[in-house]
Amino acid sequence: MQKGLKNLFRGNYLFTAGCVICLFWVVMAVFAHIIAPYDPIAQNLSVKLQAPSAAHLFGTDNFGRDIFSRVIYGGRYSLMAGILTVLIAMAIGSVYGAAAGYIGGAIDNVMMRISEMILSFPSLILAMCINAALGSNLFNTMFALIIVAWPSYARLMRSVVLTVKENQYIEAAEALGASRMRILLHEIFPNSISSIIVMATTDLGNQILMFSTLSFLGLGSAPPTPEWGMMVSDGVSYFNKFWVAGFPGLAIFTMAVGANFIGDGLRDILDPKLRKQM
Amino acid sequence: MERLKFIGKRLVTLLIMLIGVATIVFILTKLVPGDPVTANLSQRSLSDPKIVEAYKVRYGLDKPVIVQYFYYIRNLLRLDLGTSIRTNRPVLEELKRCYPATMELAIFAILVAAVFGVLFGIISALRRNSVIDQIVRAISVVGVSIPSFWFALIVLFVFYYKLRAMPGPGRLSSFYAAPPTVTGFYTIDALLQGNIMKFGDALMHLILPGCVLAAFTMGLITRTTRSNMLDVMSTDYIRTARAKGAPKRRVVFHHALGNAMIPVLTVIGLGLGNLLGGMVLVETIFSWPGVGQFAYESVKALDYPSIIGVSLLIALNYMVINTIVDILYGVIDPRVRRR
Numbered sequence: 025m026q027k028g029l030k031n032l033f034r035g036n037y038l039f040t041a042g043c044v045i046c047l048f049w050v051v052m053a054v055f056a057h058i059i060a061p062y063d064p065i066a067q068n069l070s071v072k073l074q075a076p077s078a079a080h081l082f083g084t085d086n087f088g089r090d091i092f093s094r095v096i097y098g099g100r101y102s103l104m105a106g107i108l109t110v111l112i113a114m115a116i117g118s119v120y121g122a123a124a125g126y127i128g129g130a131i132d133n134v135m136m137r138i139s140e141m142i143l144s145f146p147s148l149i150l151a152m153c154i155n156a157a158l159g160s161n162l163f164n165t166m167f168a169l170i171i172v173a174w175p176s177y178a179r180l181m182r183s184v185v186l187t188v189k190e191n192q193y194i195e196a197a198e199a200l201g202a203s204r205m206r207i208l209l210h211e212i213f214p215n216s217i218s219s220i221i222v223m224a225t226t227d228l229g230n231q232i233l234m235f236s237t238l239s240f241l242g243l244g245s246a247p248p249t250p251e252w253g254m255m256v257s258d259g260v261s262y263f264n265k266f267w268v269a270g271f272p273g274l275a276i277f278t279m280a281v282g283a284n285f286i287g288d289g290l291r292d293i294l295d296p297k298l299r300k301q302m
Numbered sequence: 303m304e305r306l307k308f309i310g311k312r313l314v315t316l317l318i319m320l321i322g323v324a325t326i327v328f329i330l331t332k333l334v335p336g337d338p339v340t341a342n343l344s345q346r347s348l349s350d351p352k353i354v355e356a357y358k359v360r361y362g363l364d365k366p367v368i369v370q371y372f373y374y375i376r377n378l379l380r381l382d383l384g385t386s387i388r389t390n391r392p393v394l395e396e397l398k399r400c401y402p403a404t405m406e407l408a409i410f411a412i413l414v415a416a417v418f419g420v421l422f423g424i425i426s427a428l429r430r431n432s433v434i435d436q437i438v439r440a441i442s443v444v445g446v447s448i449p450s451f452w453f454a455l456i457v458l459f460v461f462y463y464k465l466r467a468m469p470g471p472g473r474l475s476s477f478y479a480a481p482p483t484v485t486g487f488y489t490i491d492a493l494l495q496g497n498i499m500k501f502g503d504a505l506m507h508l509i510l511p512g513c514v515l516a517a518f519t520m521g522l523i524t525r526t527t528r529s530n531m532l533d534v535m536s537t538d539y540i541r542t543a544r545a546k547g548a549p550k551r552r553v554v555f556h557h558a559l560g561n562a563m564i565p566v567l568t569v570i571g572l573g574l575g576n577l578l579g580g581m582v583l584v585e586t587i588f589s590w591p592g593v594g595q596f597a598y599e600s601v602k603a604l605d606y607p608s609i610i611g612v613s614l615l616i617a618l619n620y621m622v623i624n625t626i627v628d629i630l631y632g633v634i635d636p637r638v639r640r641r
Contacts, residue, residue: 038439141322144624146616148582152601153330153609233449237583240451241598256452260587266459273452280447288443 039289045282053099062090064097065248073265083267085258087248091267094250095275101162101251102279106232109169114224116170117177122216124178125185126208136182139175147172148237155243162245165238169231180223184216191215218294226287229280236276252276308632316625321375323617327610328374332367383614384607388600393611396596401615402486403473404585404592408577410508411515416570419520423527423566427535428554438524445521450580454514454587461510469506471589478503511588515580519573526569530562564634571627575620 052059062080068088076083082091124135142150154168188194189212197207238244239253247254252272259269347353358364365373377384383393426438461468469475473488478500481491488504534540535558543553581594589595593612600608 037436038443137319137322141319141326144319144323144617144620145326145613146576146578146620148580149597149601149609149613149616152582152597153613156601156604157330229447233447236449237451240449240583241586242602253449253451256449256455260455263455263459263463269452269455273449273455276449276452277447280449281443284443284447288439 036289036292038285039293042282042285042287042289045278046286049099049103049279049282052096053103056097056100060090060093060096062093064094064250065089073262073268075265076267082271083265085255085268086262089248091255091271094255095252095271098250098252098255098272098275099279101245101249102232102235102276105162105166105169105235106228106279106283109166109173109231109235110224110228113170113173113227114177114220117174118181118213118217118220120174121178121181122185122208122212125182126189126204126212132182136179139178142172143175143179145172148234151234151238152241152243155238160238160243160245162249165235165244168238169234172234173227173231176227177220177223181216181220184219185212188212188215222287222291222294225290226284229283229287232276232280232283305632309629312625312628312632316621319621320618323621324375324378324614325371327613328371331606331610378614383611386600386605386608388603388605388608393607396608397593397611397615400591400593400596403488403590404578404581404594406487406489407508407511407515407585407590407592408574408581410512411577412519412570412574414512415516415519415523415573418516419523420527420563420566422520422524424531424554424559426524426528427531430532439528442521442524445517445524448517450514450518451583451587453517454511454584457510457514458587468510469503471587473504473507473590474500475503475507511584511590514588515577515584518580519570519577522569522573523566526566527562530565531558534558534562564631567630567634568627571623575623578616578619 066089068084070088071080071084072086072088074080074084074088080090080092082095085091085094120135120139124132151165151168151172154171155164158164158167194207194211197211202210235244236251236253236256239251240257242254242257244251244254252275255272256269256276259265259272262268347357363370381394383397385391386393386396389396422438422442426435429435457468458470462470474480481488481495481497481500484491484494489501489508492498492500492504540553540558543557544550548557578593581590581592582598583594584590585592585594586598593615596608597612599605600612
């Protein structure tokens, strides 16, 4: 096991870097209340818009709030929204896609066309509309992201299931008299899940970006929640004070890079065809 | 004949999908709380029962939902998208005004993304696991991970505010008047006007937003090109070509590239479709008077007729591009047609 882990990280620099970055943010988010030197929402107008210094590592914003503390707390929202969105979208999409692929025929056709219609919508605008119509808060933002995200999983799952279905062990299970449900849950699902997991890891970076984008557009939680996207949009009005938008943006960027590095690395590891070439 | 049948089949699918998207939009508007009459008419018109009645009859709001649906489809077929609540002008006119600005930016961005993406992908694949490969891979990951609104602020801060090397937001510098509208693309219209300086100015204004917009798609194109080139380069026919003594450059560009490009074409097509959706941020930050900015303003004002119009336009765009790519696919690769 230990040797396997060592092999996993050896020579796969980007994957290792991704793990380190993500671990860093997880630690920051979990221990935010210990690490952050200031209250993230406490205002202190006497020190507003100060440049980074020893007292305020990342400077202060227009309400005199410590940006370093806000960035550390902000990780909680981005990580939670990203992970929950991906998990729920993956669950819905996988079941839907697997069902469509396994049942086949006209039902498959209709189910896939429905998912394609959602896909053919501009995802950001659809999410914006759902959010604007329902009222913007953390829950609705995630709901909007899930609605937009699940069809991709459904399509991938369906195509994987179609391939797996042709294997002889499925035929064997059918010959043994296994029920459709049993074959779907015990044979097809476990054999299809690896590509879904790779997609989910890559998607995590995407969802973190989408979440911060919506919050940048003012469609996330209400202020003064320390959400990274919202903090960047606060900085737009203070264009010459680069730290106000700069550091929260850097946080979004590093977290997305970390997630994407892991996704890329996992794909290299799990895809035997690519591994042979490496 | 086989080819025509394939194209026909794709076009029929396109039509069905369009009606489907319009239906989803219709259902969404019915699910959203709020009365369309109060939403669409001004305060003064609302106090006049005659106007309210006329409005209801025109959009069939006095009929059951299923009849309303047919009215809605009929109005769509007549290209009547209703009137924007925010600007009080027909939505179709607003979209006609915004669309060329968006397309000009999108086409510029996809060209940048495709040229650099394919180039980086090829270099990366041919020098696999070298330092260059690692750098290119890192750049492509950065491209897909960077939040575009933040990237836009950075390039504006550096190239416009600090270095003063690039023009700021907008489509033209303020001392130029917009060229007379022929295509709606400022670069082309300026050329048609015979004004080279104005053409240069319009082009310069495209560079910053275009590059910000291109970053994400370029990352995707680089990755796809790299992995497909790797696949193709390890096939037997490439080994045969090398073995019979064909020079490497010829093998790469003549034998390998064509085959590796087929999936890349899909990514470029999908990329162009996605760019149109991703316009919202870039256009808002660069004050680009296009569909994205219009969409953002409409969503903020809960201007449903406009939101529906934008959604339909972008979905239509996406599906048309998809269909073109599918047809091209079939033309390039005969195996696809038989499926």
